[in-house]
Structures are given as structure tokens and as C-alpha cells.
Amino acid sequence: xxxxxxxxxxxxxxxxxxxxxxxxxxxxxxxxxxxxxxxxxxxxxxxxxxxxxxxxxxxxxxxxxxxxxxxxxxxxxxxxxxxxxxxxxxxxxxxxxxxxxxxxxxxxxxxxxxxxxxxxxxxxxxxxxxxxxxxxxxxxxxxxxxxxxxxxxxxxxxxxxxxxxxxxxxxxxxxxxxxxxxxxxxxxxxxxxxxxxxxxxxxxxxxxxxxxxxxxxxxxxxxxxxxxxxxxxxxxxxxxxxxxxxxxxxxxxxxxxxxxxxxxxxxxxxxxxxxxxxxxxxxxxxxxxxxxxxxxxxxxxxxxxxxxxxx
Amino acid sequence: xxxxxxxxxxxxxxxxxxxxxxxxxxxxxxxxxxxxxxxxxxxxxxxxxxxxxxxxxxxxxxxxxxxxx
Numbered sequence: 001x002x003x004x005x006x007x008x009x010x011x012x013x014x015x016x017x018x019x020x021x022x023x024x025x026x027x028x029x030x031x032x033x034x035x036x037x038x039x040x041x042x043x044x045x046x047x048x049x050x051x052x053x054x055x056x057x058x059x060x061x062x063x064x065x066x067x068x069x070x071x072x073x074x075x076x077x078x079x080x081x082x083x084x085x086x087x088x089x090x091x092x093x094x095x096x097x098x099x100x101x102x103x104x105x106x107x108x109x110x111x112x113x114x115x116x117x118x119x120x121x122x123x124x125x126x127x128x129x130x131x132x133x134x135x136x137x138x139x140x141x142x143x144x145x146x147x148x149x150x151x152x153x154x155x156x157x158x159x160x161x162x163x164x165x166x167x168x169x170x171x172x173x174x175x176x177x178x179x180x181x182x183x184x185x186x187x188x189x190x191x192x193x194x195x196x197x198x199x200x201x202x203x204x205x206x207x208x209x210x211x212x213x214x215x216x217x218x219x220x221x222x223x224x225x226x227x228x229x230x231x232x233x234x235x236x237x238x239x240x241x242x243x244x245x246x247x248x249x250x251x252x253x254x255x256x257x258x259x260x261x262x263x264x265x266x267x268x269x270x271x272x273x274x275x276x277x278x279x280x281x282x283x284x285x286x287x288x289x290x291x292x293x294x295x296x297x298x299x300x301x302x303x304x305x306x307x308x309x310x311x
Numbered sequence: 312x313x314x315x316x317x318x319x320x321x322x323x324x325x326x327x328x329x330x331x332x333x334x335x336x337x338x339x340x341x342x343x344x345x346x347x348x349x350x351x352x353x354x355x356x357x358x359x360x361x362x363x364x365x366x367x368x369x370x371x372x373x374x375x376x377x378x379x380x
Contacts (some may be wrong), residue, residue: 015323015324016327017326017327018326018327018330018331049348049352051344051345051348052345052348055341055344055345058341114341114342114345117345118345
């Protein structure tokens, strides 16, 4: 017994702090989840008690964090091979894989059950499906098999506004589906713009990324291909009950800004990109961040001003 | 004889243990707050009181009034 405990101790030389467990929850991803879920909740028709709204957003954030911990548990073998992920708590030797699995499962159960008790079964069911989708469908099945991993896996990040909407309405509607589609269609251009200028070592880790399986020219065309339906979804939201002139004006401006950048990416050759150190690709990646936050911010502004004018 | 529990491990894990304590207290507070909000939003309290199938004094006066008439 003593030998076993010593062996275990040797596998984890550094003592894990609370911050290491927090890192397992991928806090940066959580911020996007919290923002989009909150917007979905606030623009939904009807209302919910502020404390219930707080608990709901907390549960959605914890659920997203739990799926991040499960992802780190499953991917610890490839995380240690890549520079970007090498210092994560598990490959860094501060947290054991089993701890990440335990934390992920416990937080998943906590978030889903509490969301059910606080709101309704549909919202909790959607959260459970989101965690399952990210941990099992994306991490375990798709990530190492297909270069379309980002596309389908992006659905996991697209569910939060739909859950926020379900918290208030108890249902799914055209508006919540379109908010889902906005994030779903946005994810591929966003990540592939990043993949073009970041020298990744996904290939060494055995993860098929589009830039490596189909080449950079094909990736540029794919970015454009996904941007067209993205623009359509973005403008389509403007004509639903949560849209309006404020949203449409903001969405149109963001669409033009983003589409011009994407067109520039599609027209460039790899030699041109290398000549200016991928300046356009870096700019479009930054614009894509503003694009998503801008759209959800505009929805929030539209909702607040509609309520003000309506009263 | 005083029992000495101080060990190097305790110092090393002190931050983690305090953090866990705060999380547990926050969890209790969260569930308590949720309970308060849920109970105070029930509207007619009798709907809640009659839920446990226990004789409810709040309902008796109505029956008594009905019996007197």
C-alpha cells in the first residue's frame, strides 16, 4: 500500500491548487458561454426572477466548465504533445486524469440537476445534451477523425443562448434556433482564420485540421463558404420577434466588415499572406470576435430599447 | 498532552481547503436562496401547504364557516 501511494505521489510532483482545478473548467470559453446564455435569457419573451436567472446562468457556466474538464480528461494524451496545451493542469502533472474525470462528472450532475430544479426540464435537458455533445460527440468521436471536427463540434458552443431562451419560455422557437445557428455558422470561419496564422502542432498530435488535411487554399475557400450562410442567419434574426432596426443596422455593419475581410482572405495566396505575416488573417480573426459579441450585444440593446419604447 | 496535528501537508493544502470551504458555503447559500425564491413565488400559500397531504389548519376555518351556515 505504501509503495502504491508513493508511486502515485511521484506521478503528481506538484501540489494542485484551487486555481488548477479552475483551469480544468476552461474559464475563457466560459465567458463566451455566460454572455450568450445571458443574452438568450434576457431577450426571451416573458420574464424570470433575477435570482433564478442568476442560478440558471451559473448552471450553464458550470455545465460548460464540466464539459471542459471532461475534454481535458480525454485529451490529456494529446495535450502533452502540443505547445499550446502542454502547461494545462493534467499534462503539467499538477492534477491527475481521474480527478478531472471526477470533477467533470460531478459538476455535470450538479449543473443539470440544479438547472432542472431552478427552471425546467427542457433547459436542463439541453444543458445535459450540450455536455454530452462536447465531451462524447466532439472530444471522443469527431476530434481525431475528421477535419470537420470544428464544424460539428461548434454546435456545443452554440447551445447556451438556446438554453437561456428555454429557461424563460420553457420551449424552443425560431429565434432560439437562429441564435444557435449564428454561433454554429460563426465557429468555422473564426477557428480556421486562427488556424491559418498559428503554426499549430495538431498534426504531431494526430488531430486532423483542415489546414493540414486539405491545405490552406481549401481552408480559405471554406471560410468564405461558411460566411455566406452566416450572413444570411445574421440578417434573418433581424426579422424575427427579437430583431428590429437597431439590431439590423448593427448586424449589417458587422456583416459587411466581416465579409470584406473574409473575401480578402479567400483571394490571397499563401505567398501573399506570408509576405505580410498573415496580417489580414489576424485582423479577420479579431473582427470575428467583435462580430459575435457585436451581434449578441445588438440583440440585448434591441431588447432593452424595445422594452423602453414599448412601455 | 496536546495532540499535534500540524504537518507540512496541512500548510500545503491550506489554500485548497479554504477554497473548498468557501465553495461549499456558497453552495448552501445558493440552494437556500433558491428555496426562498421558489417558496415566496408560490402565490397562494395553501397550494404549497396542502401539498404534503397533512391536515392543514389554514384550510379548516373555511370548512367551519361552511358548517355553521
